[in-house]
Structure formats: C-alpha cells, structure tokens
Amino acid sequence: MKRQFQAASLASCLALGLSATAQAQDTTLDVVTDPSFVPFEMMDQDSGEMVGFDMDIIAEVAERAGFDYNLRTMDFNGIIPAIQTGNVDIAIAGVTITDERAEIVDFSDPYYDSGLRLLVNANDDSIQSVEDLEGKKVGTKIGSTSYDFLQENLGDSADITPYPGSSDMYMALLGGSVDAVFYDAPNVGYFSQTQGEGRTKVVGPLYEGQQYGIVLVKGSDWVEPVNEALVSMKEDGTYDEIHSKWFGSPSGE
Template identity: 75%
Template sequence: MKKTVLKRLSLTAAMAVGLGVASSASAQETVSAVTDPSFVPFEMMDKETGEMVGFDMDILREIADRAGFELDLRTMDFNGIIPAVQTGNADLAIAGITITDEREKIVDFSDPYYDSGLRILVPANNDSVDEISDLKGMSIGTKIGSTSYDFLQENLGDSADIKPYPGSADMYMALMGGSVDAVFYDAPNVGYFAQTQGQGRAKVVGPLYEGQQYGIAFTSGSKWLKPANEALAAMKEDGTYDEIYKKWFGEAPSKDGASQ
C-alpha cells in the first residue's frame, strides 16, 4: 500500500515538473519581426522550403535564441518596414537597414552588425562609368525608401533619370533588359548579383560611397533592445558571428569590422 502511494506521489511530482518545464517553455514571448524578401544574400526566400534564409536571418535567429524570444516573421516591401516598426505593427525589423540620424528619431537601433556602403552596377560592356558623376544624363535604377535613392537625389537630382523600384530583383531585371543604364544600391547586394545571376553580364564599378552600418530596428523603448545587443556582443566574442559571416560571404570580416 505504501509503495503504491509512493509511486503515485512520484508520478504526480514528475508530472508537475514536466508541466513546469512545459509552462516555462510556452511562457517564452513571441516577437513580431518584418523583413524584405529580396535583399540577397541577407534575406531571401528558399523556393524549396518556403523559409526565409540569408545572413540577416541567421543573425536574427541566433539573437532570438540567446535573448529568449520566439520569432513571428513576416515579409513586406522595404519602404514599409520602418513605418511598421514605428507604428508598432512590428516589434523589430531586419533587412540590411542602414542606421541614419533620421531613422533613429523614430525607431531604436541595435548596435551595428554589418559595415557596408553604396556601389554602382553597369552592364559588362559599359566602360564609360567610373564614378557617380559619370551617371549624369543616364537612367539609374535604385530601391524605393533606400539610402541609395536619397544619395542619388542629393548628388544628381534632375541631372539623371532616377527610377526607384520596389524590389532589388526589379531593378536588376531593368538593367539586364536595358530599361536603365545603371543600378546604384548597397555594395554587398550589387556585388552578389554581379557574381551570381549577373555574372558575365554586369559588373561593379567605382568606389564605395557613404560608409554605412546596418542595424536591427526596434520600436522605441523596446525591452528587447538590450538583450539583443548582449546576444550580438556574445556572438562576436565566441566566434558565432564570424561563422555566419563566412557562410554567406566566403570569408570572415576584416579585423576592423568592415566588410570585404
């Protein structure tokens, strides 16, 4: 009789422990995140699995795991990403977002996680473009809501036909189809296109313009900002960041943190 009672008590205790673990796991908060599905190799849709993959996705998932939150990830055009975070329709956004003074007025940025800049992409047979001033009188594709669009407006204005596109794939298609003479956009993205789909058909020319840093955008006052920064710092310290970087860019970042 005593053994039976003890067995029941043990079973009850085990169930309580199990329920406690389950309760703890289910208590993990879900954070809504948004990204742009067309910024390769930072974020893109795996056609076979339907899952978002890329450098940013690996960084974000590792941060979420270390900071202790689940992800509810949605995709949208880049120009809607900052407004979504600003209005609270998303808790955070990651999409190769350049940290700027204007954006910092409406969202909180994580510590920088990638150093970048802007580059020019032209057809492989174009030998007349070496710098931004050579684009005067030409049609230039860029992305709506991006810092590259702002840069073109400030430096070329009405002296060029600046054509903003909703997605990077659209502007590259326009370049390959002859609808624009050049593309001006984030260096890693144009470089990736030139080495993949555009190989032999397009090339990157000129210097790197506007040294930029990417950050994760959070709603102002977000409680997840500090845990995310701590997780990012730990990833850089223990080598996880370098592993992810090497996976997508073929080599580790230089010692000063700049992309190569």
C-alpha cells in the first residue's frame, strides 16, 4: 500500500509539473507595434505580414522567453497608453526609454542605440542644424521624443507639425509642405537611402543619444524572461545576425 501511495504521489507531482510546463508554453500575449516605422516594422505588400528588425527581435525573444503572441498594430501615439491600461501586454516599436515613460510602464534592457536626425531636400543648404529651423516648417511624429525635443528647443520659433505616421511627414517634405523632418536617426537614414534617395539628405549631428526598449505592463512578470532572452541573443550572435540583416554590422564593419 505504501509503495502504491508513493507511486500515486509521484505520478500526481509529475502530472502537476507537466501541466505547469504546458501552461507556460501555451501562454499567448498581445503584442502591439506601429506599422509605419521602417525598417523596424512595416507591412510586406506581398505577404501582408509585418516584417522588420523589431519583428525579428520579438519573434526570437518570444521563442526564448517561452510565450506565443498575437500581433496587433496601432498608431505610435496610442502604444504607451495601451500598455499602461493593460489592453496589451508588450509593445515593440522603436520606443525610446525615458524616465517619464518608465513611471507608467516597464522597459526591457535597451536593445538598440539611436538618436535624432534632420532630413531636408537634397538641394537645400540652408538647414544644417536644429537652430536653422527657426522660422521654418518642420515635420515630426505625434507622441515621439523628437516632437518633445523640438518643443523644448524651438517652441514657437518654428512651425512644428506632428504627423500620425512617418510616411506622412516624409511625403510632406517631398511635397514642399515642410522644410525639414526631424525624427529617429535609423528611420530617417533608411528613408534617405530608399524612397528619398537623390531627393533628400541627412544633415547635422546626431541629437540626444537614445536607446530603444521593449515595453511591458508595469510590474509584468515577463520583464526578466525578456531580458534573459535579449542577453542570450547577444551572447550567441543571433542579435548581430538580425542587426546585419536590416542595418549592416553593429560594429560598422
């Protein structure tokens, strides 16, 4: 009888353990991104799927951290509020880590170093720095740190127009509605080398060295697993492979 009881207890413990493991593996989280921040996230016109640097990062992080996910898209301006209210679990959209945002959401460890750059028309030599934007029309993105920077440094001395999507502000520049665009460096650089090639140029220094983080609900149990996944990706070279795919070597080689 004793052996039978021990065997039954062992079987019960194993069943509970397997059940807990299966439950962890079956966890599905809601992940949100901004569909217009190329090359971090963008819609592939052929497949209809979201692709980009961030999309590869979150796919790898999810596999290593042990969760499945449903991907949603929304305007960048709504992402932090969506996380703050718990409507979604995780966001990855080139979100800059700031003290203000960290008061209402949790961030992973930084996964990308960035900054802010100026983009102007190729034949415009009148703008070389943010100071040259005084009296000019400048486009940026709603809810971005670039918008905050312009407000703090220019205020009413420039005509600052926030656009809902990055493509909108670039089209405004090409169409002559604004004199310059001020936004995240990798996105500005990518546009200047693709759709804006020969028609635009990046000018001036890199402003405000920034770091992007994966955004999670305040107090989320997934912060540590996500950070562990990022560390392991960097240690085994997976991060470098993803970076090289979209931007070239992280070391600049």
